Amino acid sequence: MRLRLRVWRQRSAEHAGQLVGYDVDGVEGDMSFLEMLDLLNLGLSRKGEEPVAFDHDCREGICGSCSLVIDGVPHGPRSATTACQLYMRHFRDDQAIVVEPWRAAAFPVIRDLVVDRGALDRVLQAGGYVSVKAGSAPDANTLPVARQCAERAFQAASCIGCGACVAACPNASAMLFVAAKLGQFAALPQGQPERMHRAIAMVESMDDEGFGNCGNHYECVAVCPKSIPQDFIARLNREFFHAAMTAHEFASLPEHEEHEE
Amino acid sequence: MSVRLDARVPDGALEDKWNHRLDALKLVSPANRRKYRVLVVGSGLAGASAAATLAELGYQVECFTFHDSPRRAHSVAAQGGINAAKNYQNDGDSVYRLFHDTIKGGDFRAREANVYRLAQVSNRIIDHCVAQGIPFAREYGGLLDNRSFGGAQVSRTFYARGQTGQQLLLGAYGALNRQIHAGRVRVHTRCEMLDLVLVDGRARGIVTRDLVSGGIGRHAGHAVVLATGGYSNVFFLSTNALGCNVTATYRACKRGALFANPCFTQIHPTCIPASGAHQSKLTLMSESLRNDGRIWVPVNPGETRVADKVPEGERDYYLERRYPAFGNLTPRDIASRAARQVCDEGCGIGPTGRGVYLDFAQAIGRLGRAAIEQRYGNLFSMYERITGEDPYRVPMRIYPAAHYTMGGLWVDYDLMSNVPGLFVIGEANFSDHGANRLGASALMQGLADGYFILPQTLGHYLAVERPDLPDPGCESFSSVEEDVAVRTARLLDIGGDRPVESFHRELGEIMDSCCGMARNEAGLREALVAIPTLREAFWREACVCGNGEEFNVSLERAGRVADFLEFAELLCHDALAREESCGAHFREEHQTGEGEAVRDDKHFSHVAAWEYRGQGVAPRCHPEPLTFETVHAVTRSYK
Amino acid sequence: MYRLLRLFRTSIGSKLMMAVSGLVLVGFVTGHLVGNLKVFQGQEAINDYAAWLQGHPLLWGIRLTILAVFALHVYTGIRLARENSAARPRRYAVRTVVDTGFAARHMLFSGLTVLAFVIYHLLHLTIGVIQPEYAGLLDRAGRPDVYTRLVLGLSNPWLAAIYATAVVLVGLHLWHAVRSMLQTLGLGHDAWRRATDVGTGVFSTLVVAGFLSMPVAAQLGWLSVPLTVPR
Numbered sequence A: 001m002r003l004r005l006r007v008w009r010q011r012s013a014e015h016a017g018q019l020v021g022y023d024v025d026g027v028e029g030d031m032s033f034l035e036m037l038d039l040l041n042l043g044l045s046r047k048g049e050e051p052v053a054f055d056h057d058c059r060e061g062i063c064g065s066c067s068l069v070i071d072g073v074p075h076g077p078r079s080a081t082t083a084c085q086l087y088m089r090h091f092r093d094d095q096a097i098v099v100e101p102w103r104a105a106a107f108p109v110i111r112d113l114v115v116d117r118g119a120l121d122r123v124l125q126a127g128g129y130v131s132v133k134a135g136s137a138p139d140a141n142t143l144p145v146a147r148q149c150a151e152r153a154f155q156a157a158s159c160i161g162c163g164a165c166v167a168a169c170p171n172a173s174a175m176l177f178v179a180a181k182l183g184q185f186a187a188l189p190q191g192q193p194e195r196m197h198r199a200i201a202m203v204e205s206m207d208d209e210g211f212g213n214c215g216n217h218y219e220c221v222a223v224c225p226k227s228i229p230q231d232f233i234a235r236l237n238r239e240f241f242h243a244a245m246t247a248h249e250f251a252s253l254p255e256h257e258e259h260e261e
Numbered sequence B: 001m002s003v004r005l006d007a008r009v010p011d012g013a014l015e016d017k018w019n020h021r022l023d024a025l026k027l028v029s030p031a032n033r034r035k036y037r038v039l040v041v042g043s044g045l046a047g048a049s050a051a052a053t054l055a056e057l058g059y060q061v062e063c064f065t066f067h068d069s070p071r072r073a074h075s076v077a078a079q080g081g082i083n084a085a086k087n088y089q090n091d092g093d094s095v096y097r098l099f100h101d102t103i104k105g106g107d108f109r110a111r112e113a114n115v116y117r118l119a120q121v122s123n124r125i126i127d128h129c130v131a132q133g134i135p136f137a138r139e140y141g142g143l144l145d146n147r148s149f150g151g152a153q154v155s156r157t158f159y160a161r162g163q164t165g166q167q168l169l170l171g172a173y174g175a176l177n178r179q180i181h182a183g184r185v186r187v188h189t190r191c192e193m194l195d196l197v198l199v200d201g202r203a204r205g206i207v208t209r210d211l212v213s214g215g216i217g218r219h220a221g222h223a224v225v226l227a228t229g230g231y232s233n234v235f236f237l238s239t240n241a242l243g244c245n246v247t248a249t250y251r252a253c254k255r256g257a258l259f260a261n262p263c264f265t266q267i268h269p270t271c272i273p274a275s276g277a278h279q280s281k282l283t284l285m286s287e288s289l290r291n292d293g294r295i296w297v298p299v300n301p302g303e304t305r306v307a308d309k310v311p312e313g314e315r316d317y318y319l320e321r322r323y324p325a326f327g328n329l330t331p332r333d334i335a336s337r338a339a340r341q342v343c344d345e346g347c348g349i350g351p352t353g354r355g356v357y358l359d360f361a362q363a364i365g366r367l368g369r370a371a372i373e374q375r376y377g378n379l380f381s382m383y384e385r386i387t388g389e390d391p392y393r394v395p396m397r398i399y400p401a402a403h404y405t406m407g408g409l410w411v412d413y414d415l416m417s418n419v420p421g422l423f424v425i426g427e428a429n430f431s432d433h434g435a436n437r438l439g440a441s442a443l444m445q446g447l448a449d450g451y452f453i454l455p456q457t458l459g460h461y462l463a464v465e466r467p468d469l470p471d472p473g474c475e476s477f478s479s480v481e482e483d484v485a486v487r488t489a490r491l492l493d494i495g496g497d498r499p500v501e502s503f504h505r506e507l508g509e510i511m512d513s514c515c516g517m518a519r520n521e522a523g524l525r526e527a528l529v530a531i532p533t534l535r536e537a538f539w540r541e542a543c544v545c546g547n548g549e550e551f552n553v554s555l556e557r558a559g560r561v562a563d564f565l566e567f568a569e570l571l572c573h574d575a576l577a578r579e580e581s582c583g584a585h586f587r588e589e590h591q592t593g594e595g596e597a598v599r600d601d602k603h604f605s606h607v608a609a610w611e612y613r614g615q616g617v618a619p620r621c622h623p624e625p626l627t628f629e630t631v632h633a634v635t636r637s638y639k
Numbered sequence C: 001m002y003r004l005l006r007l008f009r010t011s012i013g014s015k016l017m018m019a020v021s022g023l024v025l026v027g028f029v030t031g032h033l034v035g036n037l038k039v040f041q042g043q044e045a046i047n048d049y050a051a052w053l054q055g056h057p058l059l060w061g062i063r064l065t066i067l068a069v070f071a072l073h074v075y076t077g078i079r080l081a082r083e084n085s086a087a088r089p090r091r092y093a094v095r096t097v098v099d100t101g102f103a104a105r106h107m108l109f110s111g112l113t114v115l116a117f118v119i120y121h122l123l124h125l126t127i128g129v130i131q132p133e134y135a136g137l138l139d140r141a142g143r144p145d146v147y148t149r150l151v152l153g154l155s156n157p158w159l160a161a162i163y164a165t166a167v168v169l170v171g172l173h174l175w176h177a178v179r180s181m182l183q184t185l186g187l188g189h190d191a192w193r194r195a196t197d198v199g200t201g202v203f204s205t206l207v208v209a210g211f212l213s214m215p216v217a218a219q220l221g222w223l224s225v226p227l228t229v230p231r
């Protein structure tokens, strides 16, 4: 099979980029999309041209590295599938395919198809955890957790932090990602003590990172490789409103340096 | 170089050793801790948990990862679960039993004291992880669920569907994030450690390359912790992520750290076979599939009919035939070798001839499709996604793949290498799994090291260190930086036209055929010739594009492959020297008439710790004898 | 109070503002529709109603509230839209939509058109700058003859067309607005997604049909113009 690719090439954040056309021959149905790009790169490096840079690692849909917008859809046309798990048998011979990076102000391009998703990490740093020191926990079975709660928490926690939700959202909003993390802890008793602070800190940090506002388009849900449902966004809205109306900390100026001991 | 290998195992009864050690450890006072800076390389389970815990104690931590986020370390891919000796199922489990299973599983090639400590600490890991909000599977009553894993006779494995690794890593990453937010940890993402800096014989810093800007950085610290994972990618095709590499540990080895048991590499029997020459990695399928699937190949070599056209009489259920007692559930290494054997005999199936059938037709007939779907639904759909075949209708195809490396840098009981101040944790060290690792115990080890062991023992080392940092401008740093710069420049100057990937692939083929599931002297000697030849070709013909001052995937990869090309030789030396079959290391010369492994406790009951002595010079082995005070080495039998 | 200020600085707070103000506006539009449909009961009914409204003691209170809410909605809507386009400074060369609809993607457009229409509409019926010749009509009881003004106005094909277009855009806006509002207010639930989608569609269609019925009826001559007393 032969493909006509148009791939975004951009030397660095400072350089301008453009779509460059490449024909790739000898593509097989059993290749993953990334293996198809490997094939392209092999050809390029034989010619002494620089390979197309793209993020990838596990190639089994769990690390969240791969981040390609394939013909206008993050992770490509198959639902609940990362680009690394997308196989070429779903494409036609001689098909033209456009490959672009995640596009969002919060995700500056590093090179070609590689973007900087550090903003997602920073949102989690603001509060995406339970504050517990190693060694201080009671026996694990001290606190029973209703099975539905555990399952709901698991569903939310299956987010792989790929950022496809941001890439797909017409407003480049990170709501689904934030909603998933908050949703995990909100469903568990362990998450309760810091529930309000977490909601406030993460939402404000999300805004500071320059993500857009959710307009309830649900594109994020449609492309999410882990099928995180939109419920979590509604919950996040409730969660945040509740915290904003009742938490003490919200009645004063946000502190930017919070060094708790 | 003279190397003194002192494992520093504390005295006393096995059960008391760790407590004795804890009582004897020197402490750093809380007020002084922030004066010490620890460099943690790696942000997987081991690295993230260690960095977070050290910061919780008050040390200044700098954490490095080549990934774009700590959360992407390959620990994220672990599926099965994590062991602990909780005995929540009331099925007779205990710390001793977990210890015993682990040391026996490792075929008596691990240090008793370390393994016992691992089992002791295991319970606290689960407590901590649950407190972090990790959504482990639960029973209807709300308490934690367990399953039996990897042939264990008790149910001691905690799990979160097929994502245990991701959930545990997110927990450790959360703890790390909390410390980053508090300003006690600085994370350097997309930053690769390229060398270790010793000052007066102690590990005092590292030299890194910022993968985005290409900038070379010098980082000084009071101690260096390597948590850089395993080296299965020396086989090119493995279940590891593409970025997994040996660079950090191997370069530390070149600076004097000993590399222990590199030949102990584990193969996982149930992976989806390669579909062609383009294959870039192999995907693991849960071993639980072997509970209901039957493994077979056609009797006739070169069989061309599709599976369901092959009549029952012309199928060879070779595991059931050879191991009637365990059948399809024989341990990983045995099942793997058997698969390879039938494929070598020409009976393998699939486009590459390297695959065997895992057939559910009978199970579906007996239990109904719904039951199978309920048990394995998500695995079946994963299989279908990858292969495009429906395993409800045609048998799955599986083949073994390199999966885990028990070998790693040598460490003492305190997890410190022979280089003072260089600590090694997680899959990167050699410590606890001996010659073979039990399922669900790597996660346990990484977290035990990171949350509970290293933070204590490292304090002891720091307590006797002076709190002044070496100046990164000093001679020791400049000379290492110079070496790094020279090597980078050399790579960029090769100017060939053969893609780096093709060298890696070829190395993988050599390793797989000469030093894979079964090894023999002739093959290993052949590899020891082929590898240097390939390495020379690499330095002559490889195509490394671009320059060093930018984001350069081609350079990144070339550096790692260059290290594999040296390290592979060390691995083969070890395999050659270990004239016995034990655990995952199977030497064809050492087997019974029925093909069972023959271990040689008289000559090889030791850890082989290898010293690097320069390129082209054979490495030197420093054995650390293993003594067993509590357990008795027995022979495994699965007949 | 500070809470509210801080809340409305956040994205979720702003969205809540949109949703709450939107809810008030939805309430107004629905009430307005129901009131206007009295036109089909004849001149008496609607003029009665208009007179009752005009004489209502809370008239100005309500007017000002609606005005404020409307202003807030418009202001916030524009602010959000600007932030959203800043969040993706560079667009995709190829963009394939998977799930979102036309209505959702054109909220600002439909909103601004409605805004323009409302201004036009106020100039027409409330202030009387457009079609001033009808502005001062009174009915036999000496009340402002809303009925006649409306019917005469909508009998003009251009005016009817403007009204019809505007009303369709209101429907488009509501189509996404109502279900979005539920989600923003935290009432979204996967199990109800279909129900809310369908409910919203039905509601928007009814609103459009209701409003459309007036220009259409006027154009078809179904609404008779009674004798009136010129100023």
Ligand SMILES: Cc1cc2nc3c(=O)[nH]c(=O)nc-3n(C[C@H](O)[C@H](O)[C@H](O)COP(=O)(O)OP(=O)(O)OC[C@H]3O[C@@H](n4cnc5c(N)ncnc54)[C@H](O)[C@@H]3O)c2cc1C
Binding pocket: B041, B042, B043, B044, B045, B046, B047, B064, B065, B066, B067, B070, B072, B073, B074, B075, B076, B077, B078, B079, B080, B081, B082, B164, B165, B191, B192, B193, B194, B227, B228, B229, B230, B239, B240, B241, B244, B245, B247, B248, B284, B403, B404, B425, B426, B427, B428, B439, B440, B441, B442, B443, B444, B446
């Ligand atoms: C598919 C699969 C399934 C598995 N399933 C299980 C299971 O069910 N149960 C179980 O117990 N074990 C399982 N294992 C094994 C287990 O996951 C690993 O052994 C363990 O997670 C390793 O953790 P780690 O922290 O040591 O290393 P990793 O998680 O590999 O982390 C390595 C870190 O080091 C960094 N790094 C490496 N080199 C450098 C460098 N030069 N410079 C800077 N940073 C560097 C990386 O960026 C990364 O952050 C599985 C393994 C695989 C591959």
Ligand code: HEM
Binding pocket: A213, A214, A215, A216, C015, C016, C018, C019, C021, C022, C023, C025, C026, C029, C073, C074, C075, C077, C078, C080, C081, C107, C108, C110, C111, C112, C114, C115, C170, C173, C176, C177, C178, C180, C181, C182, C184, C185
């Ligand atoms: C009849 C008048 C109007 C009504 C009933 C109305 C109602 C609504 C409602 C209920 C929402 C949903 C809020 C949410 O998503 O939670 C909404 C959104 C919106 N409205 Fe209006 N609106 C009206 C007029 C306008 C006008 C005049 C504008 C002009 C700027 C406007 C712009 C918007 C925008 C841009 C949104 C989308 C906000 C977002 O999703 O980010 N609306 N409207």
Ligand code: HEM
Binding pocket: C029, C032, C036, C050, C063, C114, C118, C121, C122, C125, C126, C146, C150, C163, C166, C167, C170, C211, C212, C214, C215
């Ligand atoms: C066919 C459709 C419509 C008809 C026939 C209609 C009719 C009227 C009438 C008769 C009045 C009263 C004038 C007066 O009493 O002075 C009025 C006022 C008004 N209408 Fe409409 N209207 C229509 C659509 C709309 C829409 C879609 C909106 C808003 C989105 C709207 C907003 C208003 C406003 C804000 C006023 C002023 C209320 C006031 O004076 O307090 N109208 N309309």
Ligand code: SF4
Binding pocket: A158, A159, A160, A161, A162, A163, A164, A165, A166, A176, A177, A180, A220, A223, A224, A225, A226, A227, A228
């Ligand atoms: S919510 Fe889904 S799309 Fe967004 S980061 Fe998580 S897994 Fe990716």
Ligand code: F3S
Binding pocket: A168, A169, A170, A171, A172, A173, A174, A175, A176, A213, A214, A215, A216, A217, A218, A219, A220, A221, A233
């Ligand atoms: S696509 Fe965007 S608008 Fe909201 S529902 Fe998803 S974040």
Ligand code: FES
Binding pocket: A055, A056, A057, A058, A059, A060, A061, A062, A063, A064, A065, A066, A082, A083, A084, A085
């Ligand atoms: S490469 Fe890991 S999810 Fe795609």
